Amino acid sequence: GELLMDEYLSPRKLKVLTGVDDLLQVKALEMRVDTRENSMGNFGAYLPNLRELKLNNSLLQSVRDLGTTLSHLHVLWGGGCGLSDLDGISSCSSLKELYIAYNNISDLSQLTWLDHLEVLDLKGNNIEDINQMQYLGLCCQLSHLMVESNPICLKPNAKSAEEPHYNYRAEVKNLIPHLKYLDKIPASQT
Secondary structure, eight states, X not given: OHHHHHHSSOHHHHHHHHTOSOGGXXXXXXOOOXXXXXXXXXXXXXXTTOOEEEOTTOBOSOGGGGOSOOTXXXXXXXXXXXOOOOTTGGGXXXXXXXXXXXXXXOOOXXXXXXXXXXXXXXXXXXXXXGGGHHHHHXXXXXXXXXXXXXXGXXXXXXXXXXXXXXXXXXXXXXXXXXXXXXXXXXXXXX
16 A cells, blocks of 8 residues: 555556566556556556456546556456546557446447457446447447446436337447347347
8 A cells, every 4th residue: 555655556566566577477467546646657568468457446536547558458347446437548449358337437438449349348337328329339349248237228318218118228239230249148139
């Protein structure tokens, strides 16, 4: 805790955290962080071979707190981190898998920059408008999407009443035609 506050994530601190002297060896890293007081700096510059980063149950004010040097990252876990927006996610341009369940995300527009995204877990967020799925339609590689436990599963937007014939699965499939799995069930099953 104290060391982290003093040094952010310096090479010395990263060597202590990972237990290795050569940071080029680090391909995966799991930690809990609190960015309310300090950002994490550009620690990704010290870990050029980092492909997977797990930050579940951390306290993240913003994705921007991760810095701008994670363009080589393939998998990011940020479940239950208190995130309310995805501003800055574009700096993680190589992401293939993004797990950000149980946050407070409602705007998906920033995800359009993730050209390689294949798997996206958004369950338990605050997506209130089915039209947000249009942004995901622009992620050409997206094949697996989890959105259960979001308001859009019950009704198309916050202003509409619950409709007995509303089917979020059919709506999502319509907006993301190339989707293969929705909530772990083949997307063709509406």
